Amino acid sequence: MNFNAKEFDILKEIGNIGAGNAVTALAKLLQKKVDMQVPVINLVEFKDIASFLGGPEQIVVGILVQISGDIEGMMMFLVQEDSADVLIRALMNGLSAEKRESGFTEIELSALQEIGNILTSSYLGSLAGLIQKKIVPSIPFLSIDMANAILSVPAIEFGKVADKALFIESVFEADGVSVSGYFLLIPDISSLRVILTSLGVE
Amino acid sequence: MRNGMIIVGMADLNAAKSPGALTTLGLGSCVGIALYDAVHKVAGLAHIMLPDSRLIQNNGNIAKFADTATVRLITDMTRMGARKELLKAKLAGGAQMFAFNTTNESMRIGDRNVEATLKLLKQLNIPVLAQDTGNTYGRTVELYADDGRFLIKTIGHGTRVL
Numbered sequence: 295m296n297f298n299a300k301e302f303d304i305l306k307e308i309g310n311i312g313a314g315n316a317v318t319a320l321a322k323l324l325q326k327k328v329d330m331q332v333p334v335i336n337l338v339e340f341k342d343i344a345s346f347l348g349g350p351e352q353i354v355v356g357i358l359v360q361i362s363g364d365i366e367g368m369m370m371f372l373v374q375e376d377s378a379d380v381l382i383r384a385l386m387n388g389l390s391a392e393k394r395e396s397g398f399t400e401i402e403l404s405a406l407q408e409i410g411n412i413l414t415s416s417y418l419g420s421l422a423g424l425i426q427k428k429i430v431p432s433i434p435f436l437s438i439d440m441a442n443a444i445l446s447v448p449a450i451e452f453g454k455v456a457d458k459a460l461f462i463e464s465v466f467e468a469d470g471v472s473v474s475g476y477f478l479l480i481p482d483i484s485s486l487r488v489i490l491t492s493l494g495v496e
Numbered sequence: 497m498r499n500g501m502i503i504v505g506m507a508d509l510n511a512a513k514s515p516g517a518l519t520t521l522g523l524g525s526c527v528g529i530a531l532y533d534a535v536h537k538v539a540g541l542a543h544i545m546l547p548d549s550r551l552i553q554n555n556g557n558i559a560k561f562a563d564t565a566t567v568r569l570i571t572d573m574t575r576m577g578a579r580k581e582l583l584k585a586k587l588a589g590g591a592q593m594f595a596f597n598t599t600n601e602s603m604r605i606g607d608r609n610v611e612a613t614l615k616l617l618k619q620l621n622i623p624v625l626a627q628d629t630g631n632t633y634g635r636t637v638e639l640y641a642d643d644g645r646f647l648i649k650t651i652g653h654g655t656r657v658l
Contacts, residue, residue, distance in 0.1 A: 341506045350521035351636060353651055358594050397652070435594035439651055442506065442522025443634020447593050449506060450525055450545045450605050453560060454552050 302337065304493055308424065309335040309462040312417035313477055317466050319416035320409065324384045330466040333477075338461040340449040344441040346463065347476065348374060356444035357410025358435045361418065364427035365488060367481035368448050369418060371410045375438075377473040381409050384468045403436060410434045417477060425492035448480045501638060504528075507560040509542035511572045514641040523589035523635045525606035527562065527613050530586040530637070531569055531622065532644035538578035539641035540569040546605075547612030562613045566620065585617050586646045586658045587627040588637045595632070606630065626658040 313333040321328035344350040355378040357371045373381065382398070385405050398406065411434040422429040437444055452459055462477040481489060497503065504510050504520040512518050514537035520528050523543065531540040542565040546552060549561035558564035570580055590610035610629045617624055628635065628648050638647040646658040 341508075344522070356593075360596070435596060437593045437632075439524070439593065440522035440634040440636065443524030443591065444593055446506070446522075446524030446526045446545070446634075447605075453507070453545050454554060 301490055301495055304490065304495060305337075305460055306335045308421060308489070308493075309333060309460060309477070309479070311424065312420050312479070313462050313464040315420040316413040316417040316477070317464060319412050320466075320468070323409070323412050324468060326384060326468060328466050328468050330464065333462050333464040335460065335462050337458050339458050340445065340453065343445050343449075343459070343461060343478075346461065347372060347441040347445075350440065350442035352441045353438065354441045354444060355406060356437050356439075356447075357407060357414065358437070358447065359411075359414045359418075360432040361429055361481070361485075362432070363430040365421075365425075365429050365481055365485040367479070367485055368451060369414045369431065369480065370448055370478040371413050372441075372444070372476040372478065373473065377475065378406055380468060380471045380473050382406060385409060398438070407434050407436045410436065413475070413477075417479075421479075421489075425489055427488065427492060448478060452480050452482075504541050504543050506543055507545050507557050509540065509559045509565050509569050509572070511538060511540040511569065511576055511578075512641045513538050513576055517638060517640045519636065519638045521636050523637060524591055524593045525589070525609065527587060527589040527606075527609040527629070528635070528637045529562070529566060529569070529613055529617075530588070530639045530646050531566075531573060531583045532586070532639070532641075533573065533578035533582045534584070534644055535582050536577045536579065537641055538573050538576045539639050539644060540573045540578075541637075541639050542566065542569050544609065544613070547608050562609060562616055566613075566616055570620070581621075583622050584644070585622050585624045586639075586644075587613060587624060587629055588635050588646070588648050588658070590629040591631050591633055591635070593632065593634070628656065628658060 501517040518541040590606040
C-alpha cells in the first residue's frame, strides 16, 4: 500500500488530532495538567517498529482494542514499563506499590487497562467525529511482554495486506515526569479508503 | 549479528553451518521453524507470520509464510551441504498474546500458524522432534548449528532447551 503526499498529510493530521484528544482525556482522568509535545508521526515498516520502542526484546505494555463499525481494524497503545509505572502512580495517587520488585499487581494492571481504554477510545472518538463514521472499539486487552511479540499481533493482521503501519509517537508529561506513549492505528485496507474518502481525498 | 549469532528478523529466514548460530527475537503469534541436519551440521531458522501464501494477495515476501519459507529454507540449507531427508524440525512460538475471545478465527492466528506448519512438515516428511508453542507469552529462540540445540528464552516463564 502506498500513499501519495496529500494522503499521508491527512493521515498525519488525523494522528495529530487523535493523540491530542487522547492526552487531553488522560489529563481529565488524572485531574492533572498534562503537557504534550507535537506528536511524531511516521509510516513505519512493522519489522522496524520495535526499534522505536527500545528494541525487539524491550519489555513493553501493549493495550489493544479491536475496531468495528464503519471502520475495521485495530488500535494499539504502547508504553515502556517505566512510563507505565508513571501513569499508574499518577492515576492511583500513591496507592500503587512503593517500590516495584516484580511486575504489576492486579489492580495496577486494571488501572493500566483503563488508561489504555481512555486513550484509545478518545483517539477513536475524534477520528469518528472527523470522518462522520461510526467506530465501535472493543474492550481493551492488555499484554506485557517483548516488543516484537506484542507487535506480532497487529503485524500479522496487517501483514495480510501491507507491511507498514501509521505509528504515532506522543511524548507528554504527567506529574512532571516525561512519558513516551505510542499509538498504532491499523485500519484494514478498505477502511483506510473509507477514512480518506470521507475526508475528501480521491 | 548478536553475540556471534545471525539475527533472523520477522518474516525472514537464514541458514548457518557449524559453529554458527541463528537467533530470532520476540516471537509472539509468529512461529519459529528450526530445521537441522545433524550429519552435516547445517541449521536453518525461519520466522513466519502467516500459515499459507496461497490465501493472501500480498504474498511477495516468501519468508512471511510457513509454506514458502520452509521450501526456501530447505533449498538454502541443501546449498550449504544439508540433505533434505536428514532434516529434523523443532518449533517455537504461536502464542496468543492478547486474551481475545477466540470465536474470531483471525484472532487464533498463533494456533493456525502452528497447525499449518505441522501439517506442512508432515507433507515434506520432516519429523518434528520437539515444540514449545501456544500459551500467552513471547519467546526469543537460538539455534546452534554444532549440535542442533534450540534454546528458548521468555520473560517470566523460564528458559528451556529443546
